[in-house]
Amino acid sequence: MNPLVDPAILFFVFGVFAGLVKSNLEIPPAISRFLSLYLLMALGLKGGFALAQSGLTPQVAVSLSLAVFLAVLVPWLSYQWLRRLLSGFDAAALAATYGSVSAVTFITAMNHLETHGLAYGGHMAAAMALMESPAIIFAVLMANRLRGQMAQTAPAGGPRMPIGKVLHESFTDGAQLLLLGAMLIGMLSGDAGQRAMQPFSGDLFKGMLAFFLLDMGLMAARNLPGLRGQSLWLMVYGLLAPLTHASMALALCWTLGVPQGDAVLLMVLAASASYIAVPAVLRYALPEANPSLYVGLSLGLTFPFNILLGIPLYAHVASVALGG
Template sequence: MQLDIVVAFFLLGAVATLSRASFEVPKAIYRGCTLFLLLAIGIKGGMAFTAYPLGVLIPQALIIIAFGLILPFIAFPILYKIGGWTREDAASTAAHYGSVSVATYAVSVAVLEAQGITYEAYFPLFVALLEIPAILAGLFIAKPKIFMSKAFPKALHEMFFNEGVLLLIGGLIIGAWGGERTERLMPFFGDLFHGVLALFLLELGRQAATRINDIKRQGPFLASFSIAMPLLAASLGYVLATYVLNLSAGGVFLLMVLASSASYIAVPAAMRSALPEANNALAITASLAITFPFNVLVAIPLYLSLTQLGS
């Protein structure tokens, strides 16, 4: 199993921070990289979107939404019963692990493209769809009556108009509507993708390394959950992709990666609005400082090897 070259930039950011080097990617550049990656993923998916009939897309989309709803209900009892967390903390973290990490998805796409492995081009739609149901499930687990409260409309707005969903869906629409005209954008959104991803991962490596002390304070349960839950979810994703959705080997790999990833951008924003009493630092530490490094360093090469063996 060989790591993709872009992962080296994540390691560089982590090592530089752990070595106490004076280093930080400017916030404006990091924000720009985030916007670029979201739009690039959406536009590329949208360009090929019209090649697939709605009779294929709609049933698969509904299955993916159901999958996103189920995952938090699997994670919650582990955190609540075994970990002994409060209901709010367990529900919030479960929602993070039912959602997805766009950065993890971007790394997995870079890996596939570097090896010339094809996949279903509409996967950015799945990325956007998996952001929303996990938040709804997490809020329902924490407080079923919250859907009738004053906090819910604000959370609802965060779900549908957060940066990730808005730009991914917007990119999909622009790519599908533009068709061949969108090719004029690809020298920017296509050729620069890997370079921007490398810079983005450099900063994520720094951010992950700054949470080492948080991991030590939380103890072995947090680390165990942050690795075991992604592996369990990826296994379910493999079964779903292979035996229900009948995806290609590249598609099976991508769904395993999406199932294995955890949000640290969209879900925290929604949870802060609707569930302020939850300790979101627990979820962010788990998803960003443990699950994300585990995925890019270990799980992605592992999943790719498994899907290649099975194809």
């Protein structure tokens, strides 16, 4: 199926259109939250069922280690470049946003692979969970460092954010716990659990994803105004960063012999940018940063780019490079 005529993708496009024409169409926040939790729960179950069949192998360890490495490398490299364009706090916040991951982009990519019959490992759901927190920790460390430098010249600098508190909130976040818990339940219940949950985690999945992408389209349209007045170089970053990060992931996957399906998902994870979990933490961890910048760029530009063009592009390039 052409990704641009996939019903889920078309609902995203329709949501963007409805938002741009200022329609009063909206998804109630409680429904949006439910859809998000459903998708994470279904994703975790799918991953757990797959892991119950394949087991924990050296290849699984390679993919998970690579995911953690990318989660550390991407925000560090992003900060080095963004510091040339932005204040330290804005650069740290944007680096964290692009160093973390988008669950919806990942789920859409997974749906793309299933539609095209390309296998991937169930452990990739765990890879997504592992890639969320390192960027947040990096941003808080950089912010504390900047506050320390400011305090030397201006004692009224902002308070340091305790790393322990950040670690606790990162690893006990409800959405992340649900994903990991559902994956564990899938592993423990195995084939019997998969048959029992098929109507929930299988048959309903496509429709729920389409409904959620409709809401994401509306949100993307609402965040486009946040891009007004921003530097052209930041717009370029919002488009080139996902391509660069995906290329880094592909090179590492090619070097380490990661299977094609897993490589595509690692490319998507590296290319995606968080617009929910990380911004929520940054609002209190880095109050000095501008939320309209990191939310507007990630949700208004990078997210639509990845959903409409990036995912099929990454899949095609991985197919050529890895001989699929």
